[in-house]
Amino acid sequence: MTKEDIKYQAYIQILKEELIPAMGCTEPIALAYAAAKAREVLGCIPERVHIGASGSIIKNVKSVIVPNTNHLKGIPAAATAGIIAGDASKELEVISDVTEAQTKEMAKYLEETEITVEHIDNGCIFDIIVEVFAGKDSAKVRIANYHTNIVRIEKNGKILHYVPVEGASEEGLTxxxxxxxxxxxxxxxxxxxxxxxxxxxxxxxxxxxxxxxxxxxxxxxxxxxxxxxxxxxxxxxxxxxxxxxxxxxxxxxxxxxxxxxxxxxxxxxxxxxxxxxxxxxxxxxxxxxxxxxxxxxxxxxxxxxxxxxxxxxxxxxxxxxxxxxxxxxxxxxxxxxxxxxxxxxxxxxxxxxxxxxxxxxxxxxxxxxxxxxxxxxxxxxxxxxxxxxxxxxxxxxxxxxxxxxxxxxxxxxxxxxxxxxxxxx
The missing domain is CATH 1.10.4100 (2-methylcitrate dehydratase PrpD)
Structure with a gap:
């Protein structure tokens, strides 16, 4: 193998794509990332949240503590962390910078907000859909196949970003x-x-x-x-x-x-x-x-x-x-x-x-x-x-x-x- 070999360059790129920082278990963090992005698209804190999650996401989020939440667990907690304190630009470090006031706000938001969770099966083992609502406005974000792969963004029913999802394909990766x-x-x-x-x-x-x-x-x-x-x-x-x-x-x-x-x-x-x-x-x-x-x-x-x-x-x-x-x-x-x-x-x-x-x-x-x-x-x-x-x-x-x-x-x-x-x- 030489440095000019296609595999040499691919292996370096694969290491860069895979060896990335993340705070907390990556499935709840991916959910927080989707929720933070949905709130960003909506433009305000949502009044109602609906989450669709594939079985494997439910399995991997159910029992793990979400960091920077004062030991909250579960899908609603992960989504709430992203909504209240998330910075979507940080991807898998989306909730790495959380204030004490935001942690308290998370607990209050969980108590007062309607957050529903649905077990979905769209043929993807890794599938997260977060829909958020405020007044007449709504936003939707979908992540599929891997943790940062946003494949769909909608605002009030209008598609802003769309990538076809074909099985477990990881388009965009080496x-x-x-x-x-x-x-x-x-x-x-x-x-x-x-x-x-x-x-x-x-x-x-x-x-x-x-x-x-x-x-x-x-x-x-x-x-x-x-x-x-x-x-x-x-x-x-x-x-x-x-x-x-x-x-x-x-x-x-x-x-x-x-x-x-x-x-x-x-x-x-x-x-x-x-x-x-x-x-x-x-x-x-x-x-x-x-x-x-x-x-x-x-x-x-x-x-x-x-x-x-x-x-x-x-x-x-x-x-x-x-x-x-x-x-x-x-x-x-x-x-x-x-x-x-x-x-x-x-x-x-x-x-x-x-x-x-x-x-x-x-x-x-x-x-x-x-x-x-x-x-x-x-x-x-x-x-x-x-x-x-x-x-x-x-x-x-x-x-x-x-x-x-x-x-x-x-x-x-x-x-x-x-x-x-x-x-x-």
Whole structure:
């Protein structure tokens, strides 16, 4: 691969598109973003709000605390935060700047305003429609397929912006089908670090800060702290604990931003924090650390391309396997070690379900990172899972394809059943 290669330029652009800052769980934040945009188009604070949300959005917003809201949860709370305090120009940091007065106003608005929520199915797993009303005026904003993808804006029935929605197509983003593990490996070994330094340094800074906060504070079930108190302070435990602690904080109202991966802060932290902990333990230089991070992030994105942004398949599994690949590279592993690490990890934890964003995500992250590390150590000791062992097949790409089928098609009904369970709870 050369710098002029189409894949080289694509991989840099994919990292820039995926590794972006977000405050709070990205599904409620996307909802707040849509609501903030709808209020902006309406031109005033709405008197009535109607929200349409696909099942996977309902699932991922139901149980997570929305930051800067004094610990409010749920779809109406996320929309209210965007309406009262949102700055739509900040996209996934839409509610990063909230005053105490606005927080109080949110509580009052929730009590006094009619906010209705409808479970919609327009054929999109990721679908948010926010309609707002004031007097005779109305506005509508729709986001589909990924978190910042506004596909429709209306004011009083007049269409101001429209992008056709075709299935799960992600128009406007770099073609993810250009990703494959061998090319990713070639890229990370020859990349000019200056081309990826800015996006990765921000990931290091933001995600390290929220991991520190998760370990210092009292968030959720404090999985990171439990791991350290139970299993000690070796690098393997710290790698799991820091990723879990970041999730502990993020799922439970911490107002620090994270750099996401594949639309998910949990996945962004799982891809990066274990790799950084191993780099610290091994006294790895900056150059190799950045290459390991690029490897982990791109392998996670590659896996998620087939699965989709939202699924009943827990995204931490993909990110944990990718973190294992980054760790294998840091420990001196070559291409064979990397691909066998990923396959082994996927054989161990694929099938872990996503039942929404909440405190237990931290424990799932810990299990997934553990699988990534175990997958690498298996191969070091001459052990591996082979084609025909369940969903594992010959070749890394074939196994990733199988996981995509499992997550996107095979678990479709599982996702619907999880949503039915959660809605009726």
């Amino acid at each position: 073609d993810r089908t250009l990703l494959d593990v061998k090319s990713i490996w070639d890229f990370i070994n020859m990349a000019d670090i200056d081309d990826i330094r800015e996006v990765l340094s921000r990931q290091i800074e933001y995600n390290s800060a929220i991991a520190d906060e998760g370990l210092a504070g009292n968030y959720g079930a404090n999985i990171g702290t439990v791991l350290l108190n139970t299993y000690g302070n070796d690098v393997r435990t710290r790698a799991k604990a820091r990723a879990a602690a970041g999730s502990d904080a993020r799922m439970n109202g911490c107002e620090l931003p994270v750099v996401i991966n594949s639309g998910s802060g949990n996945q962004g932290m799982t891809c990066s924090l274990p790799v950084l902990e191993y780099a610290k333990e091994l006294h790895t230089n900056e150059d190799k650390t950045y290459r390991a991070l690029a490897l982990s992030n791109l392998i996670a994105i590659h896996q998620k391309t087939g699965i989709g942004r939202l699924s009943a398949y827990c995204g931490a599994v993909s990110a944990g396997a990718a973190a294992g690949a980054g760790i294998a590279y840091l420990c001196g592993g070559g291409y064979e070690e990397v691909i066998h690490t990923v396959v082994n990890a996927l054989a161990i934890v694929s099938g872990m379900v996503c039942d929404g964003a909440k405190a237990s995500c931290a424990a799932k992250i810990a299990a997934s990172v553990d699988a990534g590390i175990l997958g690498y150590n298996m191969y070091l000791q001459g052990q591996q899972f082979y084609a025909g062992d369940g969903i594992i097949t010959k070749g890394i790409e074939g196994t990733i394809d199988n996981v995509g089928r499992l997550g996107k098609d095979g678990m479709k009904e599982t996702n619907e059943e999880i949503i039915r369970i959660m809605i009726n709870d």
